[in-house]
Amino acid sequence: MELWQEMLRASVDSGKDLVERFGFDKDLAEKLNSLFHIRINPYYLSLIRYPGDPIWLQCIPDAKELEDDGFPLDPLNEEGDSPVPSITHRYPDRVLFLTTSQCSMYCRFCTRKRKVGDSGKISMKYIQSGLDYIAAHPEVRDVILSGGDPLMLTDVMLEKIISGLRAIPHVEIIRIGTKMPCVLPQRITPKLCKMLKKYHPIYVNTHFNHPWECTAEAKQACEMLADAGIPVGNQAVLMKGVNDNPDVMLELMRKLLAMRVRPYYLYQADITKGANHFRTPVSVGLNIMDKLRGHTSGLAIPYYVIDAPGGGGKIPLLPQYVLGRNGNSIILRNYKYDIYQYPDVEEEEEKKPEAQLEKRFMRKRTRPARKKVFEEKPIRAESQS
Numbered sequence: 207m208e209l210w211q212e213m214l215r216a217s218v219d220s221g222k223d224l225v226e227r228f229g230f231d232k233d234l235a236e237k238l239n240s241l242f243h244i245r246i247n248p249y250y251l252s253l254i255r256y257p258g259d260p261i262w263l264q265c266i267p268d269a270k271e272l273e274d275d276g277f278p279l280d281p282l283n284e285e286g287d288s289p290v291p292s293i294t295h296r297y298p299d300r301v302l303f304l305t306t307s308q309c310s311m312y313c314r315f316c317t318r319k320r321k322v323g324d325s326g327k328i329s330m331k332y333i334q335s336g337l338d339y340i341a342a343h344p345e346v347r348d349v350i351l352s353g354g355d356p357l358m359l360t361d362v363m364l365e366k367i368i369s370g371l372r373a374i375p376h377v378e379i380i381r382i383g384t385k386m387p388c389v390l391p392q393r394i395t396p397k398l399c400k401m402l403k404k405y406h407p408i409y410v411n412t413h414f415n416h417p418w419e420c421t422a423e424a425k426q427a428c429e430m431l432a433d434a435g436i437p438v439g440n441q442a443v444l445m446k447g448v449n450d451n452p453d454v455m456l457e458l459m460r461k462l463l464a465m466r467v468r469p470y471y472l473y474q475a476d477i478t479k480g481a482n483h484f485r486t487p488v489s490v491g492l493n494i495m496d497k498l499r500g501h502t503s504g505l506a507i508p509y510y511v512i513d514a515p516g517g518g519g520k521i522p523l524l525p526q527y528v529l530g531r532n533g534n535s536i537i538l539r540n541y542k543y544d545i546y547q548y549p550d551v552e553e554e555e556e557k558k559p560e561a562q563l564e565k566r567f568m569r570k571r572t573r574p575a576r577k578k579v580f581e582e583k584p585i586r587a588e589s590q591s
Contacts, residue, residue: 210393214310218246228257228266238267241480243323245312250389253418260416260448263484264313271314271480279320281477283517292328292336296517300348303336304328305367308358311389315445315484317476317513322354330363337370344376350411352383357393361401368405380405385413387438387467391427399434411439411470415449420461432466439470442508444491445484452497459498459506469508474523477515488512488523496525500541 218227221235224244238244246265253261287296294302307321307328321327340346349371356364371377382402386393387410402408410431414420431438440462442449449455459469472494475485495510511520529537535547 208395210310210390210395213247213249213390213392216248217310218251219244224267234269235267238269238271241271242267242314242316242319243312245309245323247310247390249392249423250311253421255418258447259418260454261418263445263447264315264415265311267314268483270483273480273482275479275482277477277479277482278515279479281317281479281515282513283515284318287517290332290335290339292332293339295339295343295346296519299345300350301340301343301346302350302352303340303367304353305333305336305351305356305364306330306354306358308353309355310358310386310393313385315443315475315478315481317478317481319478319480328354333367333370337367337374340371340377341374347376348379348381349377350381350383355384355386356382357384357386357398361398365401368402368408372405379407379409381409381411383411383413383441387412387424387427387431388414388419391421391423394427394430396430399430399436402431402436403434406435409437409439411441412467413442414440414458414462414467415442415445417454417457417461420458420465425465428465428467438467440467440508441471441473442469443473443475443484444486444494444510445475446486448484450486450490450494452494455494456498456502456506459508460502463503463506469506471520472508472510474510474512476513492523492525495523496541499525 218224221230221232221239221244224230224235224239225232230238244267250261250265254265255261284294284302287294289295292304294304296302304321305328307323307325309322312319312323316322340349351367356367359367368380371380412428414424428438442455442458444450449458455472462469472491474488474491475481477485491510495507498507509520510523512523513519514521527538527540529539529545531537531550532547534552535549538546538548540546
């Protein structure tokens, strides 16, 4: 058994542990554990400095999770975009491939808590159907392995999935979404890196939310991946009491770059049932982005996005830098709020976007109605022999 697996066995993972280690009321502890399973491995637990700190908030359950906030279990409508149980196909050329229900630490703000931790909902038995779906859809060139955490799988099982994807000619890019470099960096081993290196191009997106997570162990894990030729990006979530402060976010982004991790996304917290207490106003995120731009390297600035409720995909948000127009000039402001004018280039009338839209709209209005050639019938899936 490897070190990371031994550490998992020593995790806080029951209501009883909450009672004995943190003084929780027994009934409350059992309710919280049954609503969304608890698992905190010893490494991540060691990062807590005091009760209620930014690490504590991410991993220790809270009675607020039981409040009836009226939010959905599946805010991004992943089930609606799931043609087979292991696949979410929302964007034209890429899919999300769920490979395991397990995580080494269950984040209390998880947007997929309806499935994560439940092996009946994300199971190895669905892996082949996922591979078959991808093979049958040549438009899919980019596959993101997720879950749960794909690195909860053994190296052998993970390689079976990755080699299966590499056998599909139209799959160009494989991405692994894993929180292991942050929450259990001992999982990143020379053996794992050697295996992944065989299947380039492979990318890793990880998930650091606070500077205290950027430890020597985490740095070593990220550098091992980078040394294996695997670019590492970070997807943070903006959370109340965790990182909703420009100085904290600036420190995090700088530390990530020093660990050879490129800040990629900063997510507005999803409207997930039981996680409303983590949400901040969008204005907080815009203020943070305003304090990052110009005050640090562009490499350290992520995209601030809302993953649109109902499955609309990621929508980027930016502070207001374009203030208006003065004749043919655009009025801009910089990070110091100095005002500048930029002389724009005149477009030909026919090439202006609004002119093209008007033309398209008029064509649509004047197009004659087409006769139905075929009667519309519901499409039924053919049985597989």
